[in-house]
Amino acid sequence: MTDKKLLARAYEVKTLQETERLYDDWAATYDSELIENGYMTPQRCADVLAALAVGRAGPTIDLGCGSGQCGQALKMAGFGPLDGADYSEGMLGMAAQTGCYRTLGRCNLMEPLGGQITRDAGFSAPYRNAVAAGVLNPAHTEPSAIANILEIVAPGGLFVFSLNDHVYPGGGYQEAIAEKEADGAVRTVFKSYGGHIPQRGLNAWVVALQKAG
Numbered sequence: 001m002t003d004k005k006l007l008a009r010a011y012e013v014k015t016l017q018e019t020e021r022l023y024d025d026w027a028a029t030y031d032s033e034l035i036e037n038g039y040m041t042p043q044r045c046a047d048v049l050a051a052l053a054v055g056r057a058g059p060t061i062d063l064g065c066g067s068g069q070c071g072q073a074l075k076m077a078g079f080g081p082l083d084g085a086d087y088s089e090g091m092l093g094m095a096a097q098t099g100c101y102r103t104l105g106r107c108n109l110m111e112p113l114g115g116q117i118t119r120d121a122g123f124s125a126p127y128r129n130a131v132a133a134g135v136l137n138p139a140h141t142e143p144s145a146i147a148n149i150l151e152i153v154a155p156g157g158l159f160v161f162s163l164n165d166h167v168y169p170g171g172g173y174q175e176a177i178a179e180k181e182a183d184g185a186v187r188t189v190f191k192s193y194g195g196h197i198p199q200r201g202l203n204a205w206v207v208a209l210q211k212a213g
């Protein structure tokens with residue numbers, strides 16, 4: 001299977017099991033294929049967090065960290081300590097090679113994170129900042145993931161994530177965010193539409209939520 005078929009497959013997977021197989025198969029060539037296609041979202045998310053965060057010190061977690069592209073951008077911006085979590089062991093192996101994470105571990109964002117992102121596993125929730133670049137997709141990271149992620153964000157902390165043309169609006173994320181805002185749990189503090197994978201003509205929203213203090 002060629003690299004190009006793997007990028008196409010990313011928009012066809014329907015279940016978490018198919019997602020895991022895709023990313024395990026793709027791990028070794030993911031970076032080269034995404035760079036070739038001009039993938040912008042990890043850097044955009046890191047730039048938004050850098051613009052909004054008060055200071056860079058304090059634990060930050062990269063959820064659905066993949067091969068570590070967003071972690072590397074966050075490290076360049078001075079954030080740390082950085083932890084990362086993903087469902088694919090293959091992608092976690094690539095992320096480990098970047099050397100930019102303190103702790104890396106497996107998680108399923110569709111399940112409550114309190115029992116997964118634990119101190120025993122080397123994590124340090126609650127996090128001052130959380131990011132999820134290119135991760136939210138109804139096939140494998142449903143809108144309920146937003147509430148799961150907010151569980152491990154500290155009061156006043158930021159959650160920055162992307163929603164690409166395939167999933168927003170229409171994927172249920174807009175409603176999940178509105179529900180949290182109506183509860184007074186979060187405020188949308190930033191939202192911008194821009195490039196995602198330019199060589200494929202895809203754009204994405206980058207959104208930042210601030211958890212109530």
Ligand SMILES: C[S@@+](CC[C@H](N)C(=O)[O-])C[C@H]1O[C@@H](n2cnc3c(N)ncnc32)[C@H](O)[C@@H]1O
Pocket residue numbers: 016019020023041042063064065066067068069070085086087088091107108109110132133134135140141
């Ligand atoms: C398109 S990649 C993005 C990786 C990285 N954030 C980046 O921007 O390069 C999506 C990642 O989300 C992970 N993922 C998908 N569903 C997940 C879930 N339910 N829980 C945890 N990770 C998940 C995949 O394994 C994959 O590494």
